[in-house]
Amino acid sequence: MAPALRPRLGRILWLACLLPLAPARVAAGLYELQLTTDGPATTGAEVTITASLVADDNGSLALPASTHLYRFHWIHTPLLLTGKEDEAFSSTIRVVGSVPGDFPISVWVTAADCGMCQPVARSLLILPITEFLVGNLVVTQNTSLPWPSSYLTKTVLKVSFLLHDPSNFFKNASFLYSWDFGDGTQMVTRDGTIYYNYSIIGSFIVKVKVVAGWEQVTSDAGKGILQKTGDFSASLKLQETLRGIQVLGPTQIQTFQKMVVTLNFLGSPPLNVCWRLKPECLPLEEGECHPVSVDSTAYNLTHIFRDPGDYCFSIQAENVISKTHQYHKIQVWPSSIQPAVFAFPCATIISMMLAFIMYMTLRSAAHQKDMVENPEPPTGVRCCCQMCCGPFLLETRSEYLEVVRENHGLLPPLYKSVKTYTV
Structure with missing residues (x-):
C-alpha cells in the first residue's frame, strides 16, 4: 500500500509548490512594462531609468491590490549602478557610463516570491552615452509662421543653447560659445542666448560650438581642469512679407492678339499665384480660381481676347507669411484684321480664283497669237x-x-x- 501512496503524495506536493505561482500565471500577458529615461547623457553624468507596470489594455484592467506581488529584475552592465528605488508597480535605477556607446537596458517582472518563474512582463531600451555635451539649439521669434523653420527678415531672432543636464553634472562648469550665423557674422559670448537680426532673405545655418570647463580633484589630491565640447546647428529660412504685386503690360489691345503681362512680386517665394478675368475689378472669392506655384519673384501671364470690351485682371498671391492682391484694367478693341483661322481659307479661295483667271487669260492670249502668226x-x-x-x-x-x-x-x-x- 505504501508504494501506491507515493505517486499521490508526489502530485500533492507538486500542486502545493505551484500555488504561489498562480497569481503570476494569471497576470502573465495582462500587463506591460513602460520604460522612460532622461538620457542621452555625457560620460560621467548620471542617467535615470524608470520601469512602470501598466495594464495591457490601456488601463481598463485593474492592477492587483497587493503592493508586494511583483519583483523587478534589471540588467544594466557595463553601466555602473548608483541607486535603485522600488515602488508598488514601478522601479527606478540610476546608472553612470564611463565610456561612450549605445548600451541595452533590460528589465522584467516576476512574482515576488518566485524569481525563477515565468515573467509577467518584460521590456528593453537602448541608452546612448556620448563623450560630448548634450543639448539643443532653439531659435524663436515674436511672430509665428506656419512654415517650419521659417522666420522674417529685419525682425530680431532669439537663438538659445539649451544644455541637457538632468543630473546637474555641469553645475560647476563655465561655458564659452562661438557663434556662426551663416551670413559672414561670427562672435564669441559667455551667454548661451543671443539676439540676431538677418537683413536679407535666404536659407542659413546658424552654428554654435560650446566648451564647458570645470575643476576636478585628481587622485593625487591635486586639481585638474576638465573640458567637454559640443557642436550644434539649426537651419533657418529667412523670408520677407509679400508687400505687393507690380503689373507690367498693355492697357489696350485688339481681339485675337496675344497679350503678355509680367507680374513682379515684392516678396520672397515660393508663392501661390491665382488670377481671373472679370468685367469689374473685384476681389477673388474662395475657390474662384486654381492657384499656380511660382518659385521666383516674376511670372508671365498670357491671354488672348476674343470679344471686345472692358476687362479687369484680378490677381492674388500669397507666400507662407502674407497675402496680397492687385488689379489690372484693359480695353479690348475689335481687330481690323480678320483672324487667321478665317483669313486662311478665304486667302486660299481667292488665290485659286486668281490662278484660274490668269490661266484662262494666258491660254486665250496664246491661242490668239497662234491665230495671228499662222493664219x-x-x-x-x-x-x-x-x-x-x-x-x-x-x-x-x-x-x-x-x-x-x-x-x-x-x-x-x-x-x-x-x-x-x-x-
Whole structure:
C-alpha cells in the first residue's frame, strides 16, 4: 500500500509548490512594462531609468491590490549602478557610463516570491552615452509662421543653447560659445542666448560650438581642469512679407492678339499665384480660381481676347507669411484684321480664283497669237485650196482679187496705161 501512496503524495506536493505561482500565471500577458529615461547623457553624468507596470489594455484592467506581488529584475552592465528605488508597480535605477556607446537596458517582472518563474512582463531600451555635451539649439521669434523653420527678415531672432543636464553634472562648469550665423557674422559670448537680426532673405545655418570647463580633484589630491565640447546647428529660412504685386503690360489691345503681362512680386517665394478675368475689378472669392506655384519673384501671364470690351485682371498671391492682391484694367478693341483661322481659307479661295483667271487669260492670249502668226493652214493644204478650190470658194471677183493680192504682193497692172499726145 505504501508504494501506491507515493505517486499521490508526489502530485500533492507538486500542486502545493505551484500555488504561489498562480497569481503570476494569471497576470502573465495582462500587463506591460513602460520604460522612460532622461538620457542621452555625457560620460560621467548620471542617467535615470524608470520601469512602470501598466495594464495591457490601456488601463481598463485593474492592477492587483497587493503592493508586494511583483519583483523587478534589471540588467544594466557595463553601466555602473548608483541607486535603485522600488515602488508598488514601478522601479527606478540610476546608472553612470564611463565610456561612450549605445548600451541595452533590460528589465522584467516576476512574482515576488518566485524569481525563477515565468515573467509577467518584460521590456528593453537602448541608452546612448556620448563623450560630448548634450543639448539643443532653439531659435524663436515674436511672430509665428506656419512654415517650419521659417522666420522674417529685419525682425530680431532669439537663438538659445539649451544644455541637457538632468543630473546637474555641469553645475560647476563655465561655458564659452562661438557663434556662426551663416551670413559672414561670427562672435564669441559667455551667454548661451543671443539676439540676431538677418537683413536679407535666404536659407542659413546658424552654428554654435560650446566648451564647458570645470575643476576636478585628481587622485593625487591635486586639481585638474576638465573640458567637454559640443557642436550644434539649426537651419533657418529667412523670408520677407509679400508687400505687393507690380503689373507690367498693355492697357489696350485688339481681339485675337496675344497679350503678355509680367507680374513682379515684392516678396520672397515660393508663392501661390491665382488670377481671373472679370468685367469689374473685384476681389477673388474662395475657390474662384486654381492657384499656380511660382518659385521666383516674376511670372508671365498670357491671354488672348476674343470679344471686345472692358476687362479687369484680378490677381492674388500669397507666400507662407502674407497675402496680397492687385488689379489690372484693359480695353479690348475689335481687330481690323480678320483672324487667321478665317483669313486662311478665304486667302486660299481667292488665290485659286486668281490662278484660274490668269490661266484662262494666258491660254486665250496664246491661242490668239497662234491665230495671228499662222493664219493659213500648212503649205500643202494651202496650195491645194488656193489653186484648186480657191476660185470656187470665193463668191465674188473682188474677193478673188483680194486673195490674189494678199498672196502675190504687188502685181503688174492688168492693163497698160495709154499715153495721149496732143498735137
